[in-house]
Amino acid sequence: MITITNAVVRYPGARVNALDGASFVAQPGSITAVVGPNGSGKSTVVRALIGQVALASGSARVGAFDVATADRRAMARTLAVVTQREEPTFPLAARDYVMLGRYPHHGAWSALGPADAAVAEAAAVRAGASELMDRRTDELSGGEWQRVRLARALAQGGDVLVLDEPGTFLDVAHEMAAFGLLEELAREGRTILLVSHQLNLVARFAAHIVLLHHGHVAAAGTPADVMRGDVLEPVYDWPLVVARDPAVGAPVLIPLKRR
Protein backbone atom coordinates (compact mmCIF):
# COMPACT_ATOMS: atom_id res chain seq x y z
CA MET A 1 0.00 0.00 0.00
CA ILE A 2 1.15 3.54 -0.78
CA THR A 3 -0.17 6.38 1.36
CA ILE A 4 0.57 9.98 0.46
CA THR A 5 -0.72 12.46 3.03
CA ASN A 6 -0.74 16.24 2.54
CA ALA A 7 2.52 16.03 0.62
CA VAL A 8 4.24 19.32 -0.15
CA VAL A 9 7.35 19.52 -2.33
CA ARG A 10 9.09 22.64 -3.50
CA TYR A 11 12.11 22.42 -5.78
CA PRO A 12 14.94 24.84 -4.97
CA GLY A 13 14.43 28.08 -6.86
CA ALA A 14 10.87 27.24 -7.95
CA ARG A 15 8.12 29.80 -7.42
CA VAL A 16 5.32 27.30 -6.85
CA ASN A 17 5.08 23.98 -5.04
CA ALA A 18 5.46 20.91 -7.25
CA LEU A 19 3.24 19.02 -4.83
CA ASP A 20 0.87 21.21 -2.91
CA GLY A 21 -0.91 19.20 -0.26
CA ALA A 22 -1.62 16.08 -2.30
CA SER A 23 -3.19 13.10 -0.54
CA PHE A 24 -4.15 9.72 -1.97
CA VAL A 25 -3.88 6.02 -1.30
CA ALA A 26 -2.93 3.18 -3.64
CA GLN A 27 -4.50 -0.05 -2.40
CA PRO A 28 -3.09 -3.52 -2.87
CA GLY A 29 -4.93 -5.78 -5.30
CA SER A 30 -5.61 -3.20 -7.98
CA ILE A 31 -4.02 -0.64 -10.26
CA THR A 32 -4.02 2.99 -9.19
CA ALA A 33 -3.19 5.57 -11.85
CA VAL A 34 -1.91 9.08 -11.23
CA VAL A 35 -2.78 11.31 -14.19
CA GLY A 36 -2.67 15.01 -14.92
CA PRO A 37 -1.30 17.61 -17.32
CA ASN A 38 2.39 18.39 -17.75
CA GLY A 39 3.81 19.91 -14.59
CA SER A 40 0.93 18.73 -12.41
CA GLY A 41 3.33 16.88 -10.08
CA LYS A 42 3.05 13.31 -11.41
CA SER A 43 6.75 12.62 -11.66
CA THR A 44 7.39 14.40 -8.37
CA VAL A 45 5.22 11.75 -6.70
CA VAL A 46 7.62 9.09 -8.00
CA ARG A 47 10.70 11.08 -7.00
CA ALA A 48 9.25 11.57 -3.51
CA LEU A 49 8.61 7.83 -3.15
CA ILE A 50 12.24 6.96 -3.90
CA GLY A 51 13.55 9.74 -1.68
CA GLN A 52 14.99 11.84 -4.51
CA VAL A 53 13.06 14.87 -3.29
CA ALA A 54 12.30 15.53 0.34
CA LEU A 55 8.80 16.48 1.45
CA ALA A 56 8.61 19.97 2.95
CA SER A 57 5.63 18.70 4.93
CA GLY A 58 3.23 15.79 4.94
CA SER A 59 4.24 12.19 4.59
CA ALA A 60 4.77 9.39 2.10
CA ARG A 61 4.50 5.81 3.25
CA VAL A 62 5.18 2.57 1.40
CA GLY A 63 3.84 -0.39 3.32
CA ALA A 64 5.35 -0.09 6.79
CA PHE A 65 8.06 2.35 5.67
CA ASP A 66 8.01 6.10 6.12
CA VAL A 67 10.05 7.28 3.12
CA ALA A 68 11.65 10.12 5.08
CA THR A 69 13.27 7.83 7.65
CA ALA A 70 13.31 4.35 6.11
CA ASP A 71 16.46 2.40 5.36
CA ARG A 72 16.57 2.74 1.58
CA ARG A 73 17.87 -0.72 0.86
CA ALA A 74 15.20 -2.35 3.03
CA MET A 75 12.56 -0.24 1.28
CA ALA A 76 13.86 -1.31 -2.15
CA ARG A 77 12.97 -4.88 -1.17
CA THR A 78 9.32 -3.79 -0.92
CA LEU A 79 9.09 -1.03 -3.50
CA ALA A 80 10.37 -1.33 -7.08
CA VAL A 81 10.28 1.61 -9.46
CA VAL A 82 10.47 1.73 -13.23
CA THR A 83 11.38 5.34 -13.94
CA GLN A 84 10.45 7.20 -17.08
CA ARG A 85 13.90 7.07 -18.61
CA GLU A 86 16.97 5.10 -17.78
CA GLU A 87 20.09 4.50 -19.80
CA PRO A 88 23.02 2.51 -18.44
CA THR A 89 26.24 4.47 -18.96
CA PHE A 90 28.07 1.28 -19.86
CA PRO A 91 25.96 -1.30 -21.70
CA LEU A 92 25.68 -4.67 -19.97
CA ALA A 93 24.08 -8.02 -20.66
CA ALA A 94 20.33 -7.93 -20.01
CA ARG A 95 20.75 -10.86 -17.61
CA ASP A 96 23.29 -8.92 -15.53
CA TYR A 97 21.00 -5.90 -15.60
CA VAL A 98 18.04 -7.89 -14.24
CA MET A 99 20.35 -9.26 -11.53
CA LEU A 100 20.89 -5.67 -10.31
CA GLY A 101 17.35 -6.02 -8.95
CA ARG A 102 18.76 -8.48 -6.41
CA TYR A 103 21.29 -6.00 -4.98
CA PRO A 104 18.92 -4.67 -2.29
CA HIS A 105 18.84 -8.21 -0.87
CA HIS A 106 22.59 -8.26 -0.22
CA GLY A 107 25.10 -6.38 1.89
CA ALA A 108 28.44 -5.16 0.60
CA TRP A 109 30.21 -8.47 1.09
CA SER A 110 27.52 -11.12 0.54
CA ALA A 111 27.60 -12.62 -2.94
CA LEU A 112 24.69 -13.07 -5.32
CA GLY A 113 23.98 -16.77 -5.69
CA PRO A 114 21.96 -19.29 -7.68
CA ALA A 115 18.82 -18.39 -5.70
CA ASP A 116 19.11 -14.80 -6.98
CA ALA A 117 19.66 -16.06 -10.52
CA ALA A 118 16.51 -18.17 -10.24
CA VAL A 119 14.45 -15.18 -9.05
CA ALA A 120 15.85 -13.05 -11.89
CA GLU A 121 15.06 -15.76 -14.45
CA ALA A 122 11.48 -16.14 -13.18
CA ALA A 123 11.06 -12.34 -13.31
CA ALA A 124 12.28 -12.32 -16.91
CA VAL A 125 9.79 -15.03 -17.86
CA ARG A 126 7.02 -13.09 -16.16
CA ALA A 127 7.88 -9.86 -17.96
CA GLY A 128 8.13 -11.61 -21.32
CA ALA A 129 11.84 -10.84 -21.49
CA SER A 130 13.40 -14.27 -21.12
CA GLU A 131 14.48 -14.49 -24.76
CA LEU A 132 16.27 -11.13 -24.35
CA MET A 133 18.52 -12.17 -21.47
CA ASP A 134 21.63 -12.80 -23.59
CA ARG A 135 21.35 -9.52 -25.47
CA ARG A 136 23.16 -6.33 -24.52
CA THR A 137 21.13 -3.44 -23.13
CA ASP A 138 22.25 -1.10 -25.92
CA GLU A 139 21.07 -3.55 -28.59
CA LEU A 140 17.47 -3.69 -27.37
CA SER A 141 14.60 -1.82 -29.01
CA GLY A 142 12.63 0.61 -26.86
CA GLY A 143 9.92 -1.95 -26.17
CA GLU A 144 12.39 -4.73 -25.36
CA TRP A 145 14.28 -2.47 -22.98
CA GLN A 146 11.01 -1.59 -21.24
CA ARG A 147 10.27 -5.30 -20.70
CA VAL A 148 13.78 -5.93 -19.39
CA ARG A 149 13.36 -3.05 -16.95
CA LEU A 150 10.06 -4.48 -15.76
CA ALA A 151 11.85 -7.80 -15.24
CA ARG A 152 14.48 -6.02 -13.13
CA ALA A 153 11.71 -4.41 -11.03
CA LEU A 154 10.03 -7.79 -10.51
CA ALA A 155 13.38 -9.30 -9.55
CA GLN A 156 13.46 -6.89 -6.60
CA GLY A 157 10.75 -9.13 -5.22
CA GLY A 158 8.62 -6.47 -3.53
CA ASP A 159 4.86 -6.22 -3.57
CA VAL A 160 4.67 -2.52 -4.43
CA LEU A 161 5.41 -1.51 -8.03
CA VAL A 162 5.56 2.06 -9.31
CA LEU A 163 5.81 2.73 -13.04
CA ASP A 164 6.31 6.13 -14.64
CA GLU A 165 4.83 6.14 -18.18
CA PRO A 166 5.10 2.37 -18.68
CA GLY A 167 3.52 2.58 -22.13
CA THR A 168 6.23 4.77 -23.62
CA PHE A 169 8.07 3.10 -26.52
CA LEU A 170 5.59 0.19 -26.64
CA ASP A 171 3.57 -0.64 -29.73
CA VAL A 172 -0.11 -1.52 -29.36
CA ALA A 173 0.40 -5.26 -28.84
CA HIS A 174 3.21 -4.84 -26.32
CA GLU A 175 1.38 -2.05 -24.56
CA MET A 176 -1.73 -4.17 -24.08
CA ALA A 177 0.40 -7.13 -23.01
CA ALA A 178 2.28 -4.96 -20.49
CA PHE A 179 -0.90 -3.53 -18.98
CA GLY A 180 -2.46 -6.99 -18.93
CA LEU A 181 0.56 -8.20 -16.97
CA LEU A 182 0.26 -5.31 -14.52
CA GLU A 183 -3.41 -6.17 -14.01
CA GLU A 184 -2.42 -9.77 -13.29
CA LEU A 185 0.29 -8.69 -10.86
CA ALA A 186 -2.23 -6.51 -9.07
CA ARG A 187 -4.74 -9.34 -8.82
CA GLU A 188 -2.09 -11.39 -7.02
CA GLY A 189 -2.20 -8.81 -4.26
CA ARG A 190 0.47 -6.32 -5.30
CA THR A 191 0.05 -2.57 -5.12
CA ILE A 192 0.53 -1.09 -8.59
CA LEU A 193 0.86 2.66 -9.04
CA LEU A 194 1.01 4.00 -12.61
CA VAL A 195 1.97 7.51 -13.51
CA SER A 196 0.76 8.24 -17.00
CA HIS A 197 -0.32 10.71 -19.64
CA GLN A 198 -2.43 8.13 -21.40
CA LEU A 199 -5.83 8.68 -19.84
CA ASN A 200 -7.69 6.34 -22.19
CA LEU A 201 -5.34 3.48 -21.53
CA VAL A 202 -5.33 3.80 -17.74
CA ALA A 203 -9.10 4.19 -17.75
CA ARG A 204 -9.32 0.65 -19.07
CA PHE A 205 -7.00 -0.94 -16.57
CA ALA A 206 -6.94 1.16 -13.41
CA ALA A 207 -9.48 0.63 -10.65
CA HIS A 208 -8.67 3.98 -9.16
CA ILE A 209 -7.60 7.22 -10.86
CA VAL A 210 -6.02 10.21 -9.12
CA LEU A 211 -6.12 13.41 -11.16
CA LEU A 212 -3.41 15.88 -10.20
CA HIS A 213 -3.58 19.60 -10.98
CA HIS A 214 -0.96 22.12 -9.83
CA GLY A 215 0.29 19.64 -7.25
CA HIS A 216 -2.98 18.85 -5.55
CA VAL A 217 -5.64 16.20 -6.15
CA ALA A 218 -8.33 17.71 -8.39
CA ALA A 219 -10.39 14.53 -8.51
CA ALA A 220 -10.06 10.92 -7.46
CA GLY A 221 -12.17 7.82 -7.79
CA THR A 222 -13.16 5.17 -10.30
CA PRO A 223 -12.60 5.80 -14.02
CA ALA A 224 -16.30 6.69 -14.29
CA ASP A 225 -15.88 9.36 -11.58
CA VAL A 226 -12.83 11.01 -13.11
CA MET A 227 -13.27 10.47 -16.85
CA ARG A 228 -15.88 13.17 -17.24
CA GLY A 229 -15.75 16.24 -19.42
CA ASP A 230 -16.73 18.57 -16.58
CA VAL A 231 -13.94 17.13 -14.38
CA LEU A 232 -11.18 17.00 -16.97
CA GLU A 233 -11.84 20.16 -19.01
CA PRO A 234 -10.89 22.69 -16.34
CA VAL A 235 -7.75 20.71 -15.45
CA TYR A 236 -6.50 20.31 -19.00
CA ASP A 237 -7.89 23.69 -20.05
CA TRP A 238 -9.04 22.23 -23.36
CA PRO A 239 -12.47 21.28 -24.77
CA LEU A 240 -13.03 17.54 -24.39
CA VAL A 241 -15.75 15.00 -24.78
CA VAL A 242 -15.89 11.58 -23.19
CA ALA A 243 -17.31 8.76 -25.25
CA ARG A 244 -17.71 5.03 -24.61
CA ASP A 245 -15.29 2.46 -25.94
CA PRO A 246 -17.55 0.29 -28.18
CA ALA A 247 -15.86 -2.97 -27.14
CA VAL A 248 -15.71 -2.84 -23.35
CA GLY A 249 -17.63 0.33 -22.52
CA ALA A 250 -14.68 2.04 -20.88
CA PRO A 251 -14.73 5.85 -20.97
CA VAL A 252 -12.67 7.32 -23.81
CA LEU A 253 -11.44 10.87 -23.81
CA ILE A 254 -11.58 12.74 -27.12
CA PRO A 255 -9.91 16.15 -27.26
CA LEU A 256 -11.72 18.51 -29.61
CA LYS A 257 -10.24 21.02 -32.03
CA ARG A 258 -10.40 24.41 -30.44
CA ARG A 259 -12.65 26.68 -32.46
Place this chain on the structure above:
Amino acid sequence: MTSARWLLLFAVLAVAGAAGLAIGPVSIGVVDVVRALAGSGDAQSVAIVRDLRLARVCLAMIAGAVLGMSGAALQGTLRNALAEPYLLGVSGGAAMGAVLAVVAGLTAAVALPVAAFGGAASAVALVLVIARVTSGRADPRVLLMAGVVVGAFANAAIMVLLAGAGEGTVRNALWWMMGSVAGAEWVTIRWLAFYALVAGTLLVAVARDIDLLALGEDAAAGLGVRVSSATRRIFLLSALLAAVTVAGAGLVGFVGLVVPAIARAFGIRRARELLLASAVLGAALVVGADVVARTVRAPAELPLGAVTALVGVPFFLVRLRRAA
Protein backbone atom coordinates in the same frame (compact mmCIF):
# COMPACT_ATOMS: atom_id res chain seq x y z
CA MET B 1 34.73 -12.92 -16.18
CA THR B 2 36.32 -16.32 -16.58
CA SER B 3 39.22 -17.45 -14.43
CA ALA B 4 41.31 -17.88 -17.58
CA ARG B 5 41.02 -14.16 -18.21
CA TRP B 6 41.92 -13.31 -14.62
CA LEU B 7 44.95 -15.57 -15.04
CA LEU B 8 45.88 -13.66 -18.19
CA LEU B 9 45.61 -10.33 -16.33
CA PHE B 10 47.87 -11.52 -13.51
CA ALA B 11 50.28 -13.05 -16.05
CA VAL B 12 50.56 -9.65 -17.73
CA LEU B 13 51.33 -8.09 -14.35
CA ALA B 14 53.91 -10.80 -13.54
CA VAL B 15 55.66 -10.29 -16.86
CA ALA B 16 55.69 -6.52 -16.34
CA GLY B 17 57.06 -6.98 -12.82
CA ALA B 18 59.79 -9.36 -13.97
CA ALA B 19 60.73 -6.97 -16.77
CA GLY B 20 60.84 -4.12 -14.26
CA LEU B 21 63.35 -6.04 -12.13
CA ALA B 22 65.44 -7.49 -14.97
CA ILE B 23 65.68 -4.67 -17.51
CA GLY B 24 67.66 -1.49 -16.99
CA PRO B 25 71.06 0.05 -17.65
CA VAL B 26 72.48 -3.20 -16.25
CA SER B 27 70.61 -6.20 -17.61
CA ILE B 28 70.13 -9.01 -15.12
CA GLY B 29 68.83 -12.44 -16.15
CA VAL B 30 65.57 -13.66 -14.64
CA VAL B 31 67.37 -16.44 -12.74
CA ASP B 32 69.75 -13.90 -11.23
CA VAL B 33 66.81 -11.63 -10.37
CA VAL B 34 65.19 -14.42 -8.39
CA ARG B 35 68.52 -15.19 -6.72
CA ALA B 36 69.06 -11.53 -5.92
CA LEU B 37 65.58 -11.19 -4.45
CA ALA B 38 66.41 -14.10 -2.17
CA GLY B 39 69.61 -12.26 -1.27
CA SER B 40 71.98 -14.92 -2.55
CA GLY B 41 73.32 -13.48 -5.83
CA ASP B 42 76.45 -11.40 -6.37
CA ALA B 43 76.57 -8.22 -4.35
CA GLN B 44 76.05 -5.88 -7.31
CA SER B 45 72.92 -7.68 -8.54
CA VAL B 46 71.49 -7.79 -5.05
CA ALA B 47 72.04 -4.06 -4.63
CA ILE B 48 70.50 -3.18 -7.99
CA VAL B 49 67.51 -5.49 -7.74
CA ARG B 50 66.69 -5.11 -4.09
CA ASP B 51 67.66 -1.54 -3.37
CA LEU B 52 66.87 0.18 -6.65
CA ARG B 53 64.53 -1.70 -8.92
CA LEU B 54 62.29 -3.47 -6.41
CA ALA B 55 61.34 -0.16 -4.84
CA ARG B 56 60.66 1.35 -8.24
CA VAL B 57 58.53 -1.59 -9.33
CA CYS B 58 56.56 -1.53 -6.08
CA LEU B 59 55.89 2.21 -6.28
CA ALA B 60 54.90 1.90 -9.95
CA MET B 61 52.55 -0.99 -9.14
CA ILE B 62 50.85 0.88 -6.33
CA ALA B 63 50.52 4.07 -8.37
CA GLY B 64 49.08 2.18 -11.34
CA ALA B 65 46.71 0.08 -9.25
CA VAL B 66 45.40 3.11 -7.39
CA LEU B 67 44.90 5.23 -10.52
CA GLY B 68 43.16 2.37 -12.31
CA MET B 69 40.74 1.81 -9.42
CA SER B 70 40.13 5.50 -9.00
CA GLY B 71 39.25 5.88 -12.69
CA ALA B 72 36.98 2.82 -12.68
CA ALA B 73 35.05 4.10 -9.66
CA LEU B 74 34.68 7.63 -11.01
CA GLN B 75 33.56 6.62 -14.51
CA GLY B 76 30.69 4.54 -13.15
CA THR B 77 29.68 6.95 -10.43
CA LEU B 78 29.79 10.09 -12.55
CA ARG B 79 28.34 8.20 -15.54
CA ASN B 80 31.07 9.42 -17.85
CA ALA B 81 33.60 7.29 -19.70
CA LEU B 82 35.96 10.27 -19.86
CA ALA B 83 36.05 10.84 -16.11
CA GLU B 84 39.44 10.25 -14.59
CA PRO B 85 41.02 11.32 -11.32
CA TYR B 86 43.22 14.00 -12.85
CA LEU B 87 40.24 15.70 -14.45
CA LEU B 88 38.73 16.42 -11.08
CA GLY B 89 41.12 19.12 -9.95
CA VAL B 90 43.36 16.60 -8.19
CA SER B 91 46.27 17.05 -10.59
CA GLY B 92 46.07 20.83 -10.63
CA GLY B 93 45.78 21.05 -6.86
CA ALA B 94 48.62 18.61 -6.27
CA ALA B 95 50.87 20.33 -8.79
CA MET B 96 50.18 23.70 -7.21
CA GLY B 97 51.05 22.34 -3.77
CA ALA B 98 54.27 20.80 -5.07
CA VAL B 99 55.28 23.90 -7.03
CA LEU B 100 54.66 26.07 -3.96
CA ALA B 101 56.99 23.79 -2.00
CA VAL B 102 59.66 23.93 -4.73
CA VAL B 103 59.41 27.70 -5.14
CA ALA B 104 59.55 28.18 -1.37
CA GLY B 105 62.79 26.18 -1.43
CA LEU B 106 61.55 23.39 0.83
CA THR B 107 63.97 20.58 0.12
CA ALA B 108 63.26 18.02 2.83
CA ALA B 109 62.33 14.61 1.35
CA VAL B 110 58.84 14.69 2.85
CA ALA B 111 58.07 18.30 1.90
CA LEU B 112 57.09 17.64 -1.72
CA PRO B 113 54.70 14.71 -1.19
CA VAL B 114 53.07 16.39 1.79
CA ALA B 115 52.63 19.66 -0.09
CA ALA B 116 51.26 17.80 -3.13
CA PHE B 117 48.79 15.85 -1.05
CA GLY B 118 47.73 19.03 0.75
CA GLY B 119 47.16 20.78 -2.57
CA ALA B 120 45.18 17.87 -4.01
CA ALA B 121 43.02 17.47 -0.92
CA SER B 122 42.25 21.20 -0.89
CA ALA B 123 41.26 21.09 -4.56
CA VAL B 124 38.96 18.11 -3.97
CA ALA B 125 37.35 19.85 -1.00
CA LEU B 126 36.86 22.97 -3.11
CA VAL B 127 35.21 20.95 -5.91
CA LEU B 128 32.79 19.32 -3.47
CA VAL B 129 31.92 22.68 -1.91
CA ILE B 130 31.29 24.22 -5.35
CA ALA B 131 28.98 21.32 -6.27
CA ARG B 132 27.15 21.65 -2.98
CA VAL B 133 26.66 25.40 -3.26
CA THR B 134 25.62 25.47 -6.93
CA SER B 135 23.44 22.37 -7.19
CA GLY B 136 22.57 21.63 -3.56
CA ARG B 137 23.65 18.03 -4.07
CA ALA B 138 26.43 15.97 -5.65
CA ASP B 139 25.47 16.47 -9.31
CA PRO B 140 27.94 14.53 -11.50
CA ARG B 141 27.94 17.18 -14.22
CA VAL B 142 28.68 19.93 -11.73
CA LEU B 143 31.40 17.83 -10.08
CA LEU B 144 33.11 17.30 -13.44
CA MET B 145 32.84 20.95 -14.43
CA ALA B 146 33.99 22.19 -11.05
CA GLY B 147 36.94 19.79 -11.24
CA VAL B 148 38.00 21.07 -14.64
CA VAL B 149 37.64 24.70 -13.57
CA VAL B 150 39.56 24.25 -10.31
CA GLY B 151 42.27 22.42 -12.25
CA ALA B 152 42.51 25.23 -14.79
CA PHE B 153 42.74 27.80 -12.03
CA ALA B 154 45.52 25.84 -10.33
CA ASN B 155 47.43 25.56 -13.60
CA ALA B 156 47.19 29.31 -14.10
CA ALA B 157 48.48 29.84 -10.56
CA ILE B 158 51.41 27.51 -11.31
CA MET B 159 52.35 29.58 -14.37
CA VAL B 160 52.33 32.72 -12.26
CA LEU B 161 54.44 31.08 -9.55
CA LEU B 162 56.97 29.75 -12.05
CA ALA B 163 57.15 32.95 -14.13
CA GLY B 164 59.50 34.56 -11.66
CA ALA B 165 61.34 31.44 -10.55
CA GLY B 166 64.91 30.44 -11.39
CA GLU B 167 65.80 27.89 -14.03
CA GLY B 168 66.59 25.14 -11.54
CA THR B 169 63.29 25.61 -9.74
CA VAL B 170 61.33 25.47 -12.99
CA ARG B 171 63.17 22.31 -14.01
CA ASN B 172 62.48 20.65 -10.66
CA ALA B 173 58.82 21.55 -10.76
CA LEU B 174 58.40 20.43 -14.37
CA TRP B 175 60.16 17.15 -13.70
CA TRP B 176 57.85 16.44 -10.79
CA MET B 177 54.80 17.33 -12.86
CA MET B 178 55.78 14.80 -15.51
CA GLY B 179 55.76 11.97 -13.01
CA SER B 180 58.48 9.57 -11.94
CA VAL B 181 59.00 6.60 -9.68
CA ALA B 182 62.78 7.01 -9.76
CA GLY B 183 63.34 8.24 -6.23
CA ALA B 184 61.15 5.57 -4.66
CA GLU B 185 61.73 5.37 -0.90
CA TRP B 186 60.59 2.38 1.12
CA VAL B 187 59.01 4.54 3.79
CA THR B 188 56.86 6.26 1.13
CA ILE B 189 55.98 2.92 -0.43
CA ARG B 190 54.88 1.35 2.85
CA TRP B 191 52.73 4.31 3.68
CA LEU B 192 51.21 4.38 0.18
CA ALA B 193 50.57 0.63 0.19
CA PHE B 194 48.73 0.85 3.49
CA TYR B 195 46.65 3.79 2.36
CA ALA B 196 45.87 2.21 -1.02
CA LEU B 197 44.80 -1.03 0.62
CA VAL B 198 42.41 0.72 3.03
CA ALA B 199 40.88 3.05 0.45
CA GLY B 200 40.77 0.29 -2.17
CA THR B 201 38.90 -2.00 0.22
CA LEU B 202 36.43 0.79 1.00
CA LEU B 203 35.86 1.29 -2.74
CA VAL B 204 35.24 -2.42 -3.29
CA ALA B 205 32.76 -2.27 -0.41
CA VAL B 206 30.68 0.35 -2.28
CA ALA B 207 31.11 -1.36 -5.67
CA ARG B 208 27.40 -2.25 -5.84
CA ASP B 209 26.49 1.41 -5.38
CA ILE B 210 28.77 2.20 -8.33
CA ASP B 211 26.92 -0.37 -10.47
CA LEU B 212 23.58 1.16 -9.57
CA LEU B 213 24.68 4.80 -9.89
CA ALA B 214 25.81 3.99 -13.44
CA LEU B 215 22.12 3.40 -14.28
CA GLY B 216 21.20 6.99 -13.44
CA GLU B 217 20.20 8.80 -10.26
CA ASP B 218 16.51 7.88 -10.09
CA ALA B 219 17.10 4.24 -11.02
CA ALA B 220 19.82 4.00 -8.35
CA ALA B 221 17.55 5.62 -5.77
CA GLY B 222 14.81 3.12 -6.64
CA LEU B 223 17.27 0.31 -5.95
CA GLY B 224 18.07 1.59 -2.47
CA VAL B 225 21.03 3.94 -2.97
CA ARG B 226 21.23 7.26 -1.14
CA VAL B 227 22.37 8.95 -4.31
CA SER B 228 23.93 12.19 -3.11
CA SER B 229 25.83 10.80 -0.16
CA ALA B 230 27.01 7.74 -2.09
CA THR B 231 28.24 9.92 -4.97
CA ARG B 232 30.07 12.22 -2.58
CA ARG B 233 31.65 9.33 -0.70
CA ILE B 234 32.91 7.56 -3.83
CA PHE B 235 34.13 10.83 -5.32
CA LEU B 236 36.07 11.63 -2.17
CA LEU B 237 37.59 8.15 -1.89
CA SER B 238 38.66 8.09 -5.55
CA ALA B 239 40.05 11.59 -5.50
CA LEU B 240 42.05 11.02 -2.30
CA LEU B 241 43.43 7.78 -3.73
CA ALA B 242 44.66 9.73 -6.75
CA ALA B 243 46.00 12.47 -4.49
CA VAL B 244 48.16 9.99 -2.60
CA THR B 245 49.57 8.63 -5.85
CA VAL B 246 50.38 12.11 -7.02
CA ALA B 247 52.15 12.75 -3.76
CA GLY B 248 54.31 9.65 -4.23
CA ALA B 249 54.96 9.59 -7.95
CA GLY B 250 54.00 12.96 -9.43
CA LEU B 251 51.49 13.28 -12.23
CA VAL B 252 51.24 9.94 -14.01
CA GLY B 253 48.49 10.76 -16.46
CA PHE B 254 46.18 8.73 -18.63
CA VAL B 255 46.18 5.57 -16.48
CA GLY B 256 42.85 6.31 -14.79
CA LEU B 257 41.21 7.03 -18.13
CA VAL B 258 42.56 4.21 -20.24
CA VAL B 259 42.79 1.28 -17.83
CA PRO B 260 39.08 0.93 -16.98
CA ALA B 261 38.27 1.23 -20.70
CA ILE B 262 40.66 -1.63 -21.46
CA ALA B 263 39.19 -3.72 -18.65
CA ARG B 264 35.69 -3.05 -19.96
CA ALA B 265 36.78 -4.10 -23.43
CA PHE B 266 37.78 -7.42 -21.85
CA GLY B 267 34.08 -7.87 -21.09
CA ILE B 268 34.23 -6.87 -17.43
CA ARG B 269 31.07 -5.05 -16.37
CA ARG B 270 30.45 -5.38 -12.63
CA ALA B 271 32.09 -2.63 -10.62
CA ARG B 272 33.73 -4.99 -8.15
CA GLU B 273 35.46 -6.98 -10.89
CA LEU B 274 36.18 -3.80 -12.80
CA LEU B 275 37.92 -2.28 -9.77
CA LEU B 276 40.09 -5.36 -9.26
CA ALA B 277 40.93 -5.75 -12.96
CA SER B 278 41.71 -2.04 -13.25
CA ALA B 279 44.06 -2.34 -10.27
CA VAL B 280 45.95 -5.24 -11.89
CA LEU B 281 46.03 -3.68 -15.36
CA GLY B 282 46.97 -0.26 -14.02
CA ALA B 283 49.85 -1.75 -12.05
CA ALA B 284 51.10 -3.61 -15.12
CA LEU B 285 50.78 -0.53 -17.34
CA VAL B 286 52.76 1.77 -15.05
CA VAL B 287 55.49 -0.82 -14.37
CA GLY B 288 55.78 -1.42 -18.11
CA ALA B 289 55.85 2.30 -18.80
CA ASP B 290 58.59 2.77 -16.22
CA VAL B 291 60.72 0.09 -17.92
CA VAL B 292 60.33 1.99 -21.19
CA ALA B 293 61.00 5.32 -19.47
CA ARG B 294 64.37 4.24 -18.11
CA THR B 295 65.66 2.18 -21.04
CA VAL B 296 64.78 4.01 -24.25
CA ARG B 297 67.31 6.80 -23.78
CA ALA B 298 69.40 5.30 -20.98
CA PRO B 299 71.14 6.57 -18.98
CA ALA B 300 68.71 9.51 -19.32
CA GLU B 301 65.11 8.89 -18.22
CA LEU B 302 61.94 9.85 -20.02
CA PRO B 303 59.06 11.38 -18.06
CA LEU B 304 56.87 8.52 -16.83
CA GLY B 305 53.63 10.41 -17.42
CA ALA B 306 54.47 10.84 -21.10
CA VAL B 307 55.31 7.17 -21.46
CA THR B 308 52.10 5.91 -19.81
CA ALA B 309 50.23 7.81 -22.52
CA LEU B 310 52.54 6.57 -25.28
CA VAL B 311 52.16 2.95 -24.12
CA GLY B 312 48.50 3.21 -23.16
CA VAL B 313 47.04 4.86 -26.24
CA PRO B 314 47.89 2.10 -28.77
CA PHE B 315 46.69 -0.60 -26.38
CA PHE B 316 43.51 1.39 -25.83
CA LEU B 317 42.92 1.79 -29.56
CA VAL B 318 43.47 -1.90 -30.29
CA ARG B 319 40.99 -2.91 -27.58
CA LEU B 320 38.53 -0.27 -28.76
CA ARG B 321 38.65 -1.62 -32.32
CA ARG B 322 38.05 -5.20 -31.14
CA ALA B 323 35.19 -4.16 -28.88
CA ALA B 324 33.44 -2.19 -31.61
